[in-house]
Amino acid sequence: MTDTEYVREIARLKKEMNAVILAHYYQEPEIQDVADFIGDSLDLSRRAAATEADVIVFAGVLFMAETAKILSPQKLVLIPDVNAGCSLAEGCPGDAFRAMRREHPEHISITYINCSADVKAASDIICTSSNAEKIIRQIPADRPIFFAPDRNLGRYLSKKTGRQMLLWNGSCVVHETFSTTKLLALQLEHPDAELIAHPECEDPILTRAAFIGSTSALLKHVAQSSRTSFIIATEPGIIHQMKKAAPEKEFIPAPPEANCACNNCPYMKLNTLEKLYRCMINRAPYVELDPDVRERARLPIEKMLQMS
């Protein structure tokens, strides 16, 4: 089938199944264009909790679809490719996470949403890049914090809030790929471009950034700013919406270290229009979670929603 036929069939199936398509900003443009809602991790969690559709089709990665299932357990949650994982989730296995918690029983655990349902179930509070600072500021000053699994986001939050935190040693394969040397050369070529970055980036990039935020915050910033040119240090999928929000402005992807497209998330980019169509027609693959894990994982996510 051609892309146009997939788009038409997806629209037909959506009506027939009473489905809603949720997509993350790192999805391919053609997937973003068929979605009912596009957002960052927090926006997508809120949407998944509030939808009245019978079926949620999640065009993102597995931890996002699992969060949707945890918040809406009675709904069928479809995912175009079950192999769409995340290096942060994969670098934080449940057993090792629980062992760390046992070693530090006095610490409250604030866990970034980029983790498995198993890890969520063993956490006190979940956060995303858009609400982490707000949540940390609500924790009493004398309570030690264990932050997992992204050490870059954790380090950034420590600096921002002045809170020392015990950090899990994980990182995102995409956000640690940006080259400082190439970035400096790019800034010389484009002296008027403003560098903006996602907080999963490493410290040398973050210290040079004029604005740091979640994907939604970056999008809002470029739309509202009086600047007309930006260097974007995050996954370049977000540029599709930036161009729509501010067509007259210039968006330059920050360069990766190697001569490859490794600033593209290899997990997010597993999803295609064809796989999206196939998961709808087959009503599979779908997210299935152990009910006990699902229930325990719901509590720290709900806590996050209350605190943000």
Ligand code: 13P
């Ligand atoms: P956001 O919540 O900012 O969209 O981040 C999700 C993500 O996976 C970033 O790499």
Ligand code: SF4
């Ligand atoms: Fe995970 Fe990084 Fe991909 Fe986001 S961009 S889904 S953090 S691997």
